[in-house]
Amino acid sequence: xxxxxxxxxxxxxxxxxxxxxxxxxxxxxxxxxxxxxxxxxxxxxxxxxxxxxxxxxxxxxxxxxxxxxxxxxxxxxxxxxxxxxxxxxxxxxxxxxxxxxxxxxxxxxxxxxxxxxxxxxxxxxxxxxxxxxxxxxxxxxxxxxxxxxxxxxxxxxxxxxxxxxxxxxxxxxxxxxxxxxxxxxxxxxxxxxxxxxxxxxxxxxxxxxxxxxxxxxxxxxxxxxxxxxxxxxxxxxxxxxxxxxxxxxxxxxxxxxxxxxxxxxxxxxxxxxxxxx
Amino acid sequence: xxxxxxxxxxxxxxxxxxxxxxxxxxxxxxxxxxxxxxxxxxxxxxxxxxxxxxxxxxxxxxxxxxxxxxxxxxxxxxxxxxxxxxxxxxxxxxxxxxxxxxxxxxxxxxxxxxxxxxxxxxxxxxxxxxxxxxxxxxxxxxxxxxxxxxxxxxxxxxxxxxxxxxxxxxxxxxxxxxxxxxxxxxxxxxxxxxxxxxxxxxxxxxxxxxxxxxxxxxxxxxxxxxxxxxxxxxxxxxxxxxxxxxxxxxxxxxxxxxxxxxxxxxxxxxxxxxxxxxxxxxxxxxxxxxxxxxxxxxxxxxxxxxxxxxxxxxxxxxxxxxxxxxxxxxxxxxxxxxxxxxxxxxxxxxxxxxxxxxxxxx
Ligand SMILES: Nc1ncnc2c1ncn2[C@@H]1O[C@H](COP(=O)(O)OP(=O)(O)OP(=O)(O)O)[C@@H](O)[C@H]1O
Ligand SMILES: [Mg+2]
Numbered sequence: 001x002x003x004x005x006x007x008x009x010x011x012x013x014x015x016x017x018x019x020x021x022x023x024x025x026x027x028x029x030x031x032x033x034x035x036x037x038x039x040x041x042x043x044x045x046x047x048x049x050x051x052x053x054x055x056x057x058x059x060x061x062x063x064x065x066x067x068x069x070x071x072x073x074x075x076x077x078x079x080x081x082x083x084x085x086x087x088x089x090x091x092x093x094x095x096x097x098x099x100x101x102x103x104x105x106x107x108x109x110x111x112x113x114x115x116x117x118x119x120x121x122x123x124x125x126x127x128x129x130x131x132x133x134x135x136x137x138x139x140x141x142x143x144x145x146x147x148x149x150x151x152x153x154x155x156x157x158x159x160x161x162x163x164x165x166x167x168x169x170x171x172x173x174x175x176x177x178x179x180x181x182x183x184x185x186x187x188x189x190x191x192x193x194x195x196x197x198x199x200x201x202x203x204x205x206x207x208x209x210x211x212x213x214x215x216x217x218x219x220x221x222x223x224x225x226x227x228x229x230x231x232x233x234x235x236x237x238x239x240x241x242x243x244x245x246x247x248x249x250x251x252x253x254x255x256x257x258x259x260x261x262x263x264x265x266x267x268x269x270x271x272x273x274x275x276x277x
Numbered sequence: 278x279x280x281x282x283x284x285x286x287x288x289x290x291x292x293x294x295x296x297x298x299x300x301x302x303x304x305x306x307x308x309x310x311x312x313x314x315x316x317x318x319x320x321x322x323x324x325x326x327x328x329x330x331x332x333x334x335x336x337x338x339x340x341x342x343x344x345x346x347x348x349x350x351x352x353x354x355x356x357x358x359x360x361x362x363x364x365x366x367x368x369x370x371x372x373x374x375x376x377x378x379x380x381x382x383x384x385x386x387x388x389x390x391x392x393x394x395x396x397x398x399x400x401x402x403x404x405x406x407x408x409x410x411x412x413x414x415x416x417x418x419x420x421x422x423x424x425x426x427x428x429x430x431x432x433x434x435x436x437x438x439x440x441x442x443x444x445x446x447x448x449x450x451x452x453x454x455x456x457x458x459x460x461x462x463x464x465x466x467x468x469x470x471x472x473x474x475x476x477x478x479x480x481x482x483x484x485x486x487x488x489x490x491x492x493x494x495x496x497x498x499x500x501x502x503x504x505x506x507x508x509x510x511x512x513x514x515x516x517x518x519x520x521x522x523x524x525x526x527x528x529x530x531x532x533x534x535x536x537x538x539x540x541x542x543x544x545x546x547x548x549x550x551x552x553x554x555x556x557x558x559x560x561x562x563x564x565x566x567x568x569x570x571x572x573x574x575x576x577x578x579x580x581x582x583x584x585x586x587x588x589x590x591x592x593x594x595x596x597x598x599x600x601x602x603x604x605x606x607x608x609x610x611x612x613x614x615x616x617x618x619x620x621x622x623x624x625x626x627x628x629x630x631x632x633x634x635x636x637x638x639x
Pocket of ligand 1: 299302304322323324325326327328329330331478
């Protein structure tokens, strides 16, 4: 019976799936494979080599890439830390302050950046910064990144917090803890997996951002994605494939970490609630 | 009953005309209780009657809509939970899952500002008291239900609160363990001298453990008294029916004098019995416990009827007798060789033991 309702038995299901997977991953795989190509051509395989990776680190474009990478990491770390702190406070207010006026509105506000087309945010940010006379530079990139990272940090944090019974906080208050102590000693440690997961997600979102960064970065400042884009405009060379593959690897590692931390948290939560029954 | 020794004692928790509403739903209505120092006081009532709500207002998790709560004379209604010298054993234990047993029990002591060394010594002492000496470094997830229950108890006892609130702490344990823990808990209360407010919906638990019991139904206190008061002198139909088994018989109250009522029973018999305070003349109900009804020759007792059913209960036998007006009376007799058990279909008379019947407030 169950088999008849199974999605897998819908006509054309497997074909569609394969097509989607192919379109999604084939370009990535090609880029990753050809980054190890010994030939200068980007279409003909000339044997395995690491020369394009060496080129990324020590070639003519290396100083530019290095500066861009440093900017990217500084921005991503600062934006992730700041947006995680803001998201944690927002989640605490949204989920632990009981009902308050404008709760639904606040929720929409926090998550709005997920819905607004990125190009619109980018243009709006640029107009905003020039309207208030802010010189574009690393600071404008940072501010823009903090803002659009908040919902990404918020989602795992709020999800985790929702699963924490407020009985623990009541027990802490009953045992003479102040509100602040209750937050620091009970809620924060229990939320930690969500917070770490949110931080990692925010970090990678910031590191990978191109559109908004490109609009608000100003002259002379590059992040990795804008530096890569700049190079591509002068023609695709295999060193672009190498640096893209590196960026891809960093993303994969962070997303996997974020997922793993989230899963550990879930398990912990399960044993905690099972234990309490 | 006339409990002069108890009533001399200081009042620990004085609940005065407490009303608690959630929106337009009244969870507690005009509750007044005085719980005495060093007392094992039980709140007993069916699910949803407001026991937890009452406990939570004393702990400080719910604000009161009307009325006052005094702790040793001091009004605590506006104090937050962390300022009340009261600790709670939660129904779901609520042990901090990321802290081991030691840290859990230490928590309250450290928040009170005790230095680490003496706090640790106290934790050791309390863990011994609940027989968990060797478990200090286990996480709550690594303990059995009974052990978690003890940790929750130890955690709440460690700061030596003036009053301990226990919300159905035994309900998650299996029957055998529950019976053992009952005795331990009672002993612990005697040893520590802490006032216990214990919540349960299990009447047996309430009757065996408590100094006094408050029976609650639908957010109102029905009756307060010792186990014996409540079982033998229930005030109204709810209490009589909720505590133990009873026969509720509809009667006409012919007269009330000196706390005694003369009642006209179904079938025309009469009986004189004690009346609960507040009972009135007219139509009413009397309560007679099944074990206090006896058999007689037909027409020799206060009522008569026909045996409809026999239910074997091991040591006892339930005999259901249908009266002429269709009501059923249950008689409980011992299953011993000497006792008379009429066969099904037999016409029998029924007698009440001296003082067995009691007129109730409807
Ligand atoms: N936060 C709340 N909002 C609205 N109604 C509530 C709330 N908490 C409790 N109630 C209602 O108040 C009544 C009493 O609840 P309470 O939890 O005190 O019952 P209880 O006697 O402890 O029952 P149980 O034996 O099932 O634990 C119930 O009808 C419940 O639905
Ligand atoms: Mg309850």
